[in-house]
Amino acid sequence: MSRLKIEGVARVFPGVRKGPPTQALQPTDLEVADNDFIAILGPSGCGKSTLLRIVAGLDQPSAGRVLLDGEPITSPGPDRGMVFQSYTLFPWLSVRDNIAFGLRERGVPEAEQEAVVRRYVERTGLEGFENHYPRMLSGGMQQRTALARALANDPAILLLDEPFGALDNQTRALMQELLLGIWEADRKTVLFVTHDIDEAIFMANRVAVMSARPGRIKTELRIELPHPRHYRMKTTPEFAAYKARLTEEIREESIRAATMQP
Numbered sequence: 001m002s003r004l005k006i007e008g009v010a011r012v013f014p015g016v017r018k019g020p021p022t023q024a025l026q027p028t029d030l031e032v033a034d035n036d037f038i039a040i041l042g043p044s045g046c047g048k049s050t051l052l053r054i055v056a057g058l059d060q061p062s063a064g065r066v067l068l069d070g071e072p073i074t075s076p077g078p079d080r081g082m083v084f085q086s087y088t089l090f091p092w093l094s095v096r097d098n099i100a101f102g103l104r105e106r107g108v109p110e111a112e113q114e115a116v117v118r119r120y121v122e123r124t125g126l127e128g129f130e131n132h133y134p135r136m137l138s139g140g141m142q143q144r145t146a147l148a149r150a151l152a153n154d155p156a157i158l159l160l161d162e163p164f165g166a167l168d169n170q171t172r173a174l175m176q177e178l179l180l181g182i183w184e185a186d187r188k189t190v191l192f193v194t195h196d197i198d199e200a201i202f203m204a205n206r207v208a209v210m211s212a213r214p215g216r217i218k219t220e221l222r223i224e225l226p227h228p229r230h231y232r233m234k235t236t237p238e239f240a241a242y243k244a245r246l247t248e249e250i251r252e253e254s255i256r257a258a259t260m261q262p
Helices: 048-056 095-105 110-123 139-152 169-186 197-203 231-235 237-259
Strands: 002-013 022-033 037-041 063-068 080-083 157-161 189-194 206-210 217-222
Touching: 002 048, 002 189, 022 048, 022 063, 022 189, 022 217, 037 048, 037 197, 048 080, 048 157, 048 189, 080 139, 095 110, 095 139, 110 139, 139 169, 169 197, 189 197, 197 231, 197 237, 206 237, 217 237, 231 237
Parallel strands: 037 189, 037 206, 080 157, 157 189
Antiparallel strands: 002 022, 002 063, 206 217
């Protein structure tokens, strides 16, 4: 049974200064099963972040609908945890208080808040930084905190919009392994937007490839690589075969995107 259903979702943005409207998404369909880890891959500007924002309830489709556990999504909610590429922590709150923010807003008792915060501080390697403020943290530490904050609310689905895109290669690789380890332990349903082919293959059990704008899901590829996954897997012939196929898919769409009129 699908946990998330995207049914005919399209998005058209109004024109600027009486200009023509921009179609960001063609009618798009996608089903996400419980415990799925799906990566959405596509060329820049294809609408993958727009689609994720619609699932998050931060934007509304021009047509179609999104259902989570059979209920239509019309606004943001605690059943969806969102992690953005940009650092979105509250700068006036410590690591501990950032992680506890959603719990506090929901009126969770303080003792339970503390237990949940302690659990995710440990799981994301933030021990010793609980009382630090975001300005005192590296980019990787800030994204660890953002991930812990999203997971602390125990959402039905975790939404990630290129969360490691601003990190250096070494930190990015470590964050990939951290998130994948959490998913392998908890089997949280995940929808992960990325433009990085290696990242998509390494993280996901299914990759959805989007076309050039106006975007639509043109290909779905199941990643049949065993778990637990280790970074050395990226050097295997099986990984290389997936990469060759997806590289060709993305190259084709990137060429189309580069030759399209604005």
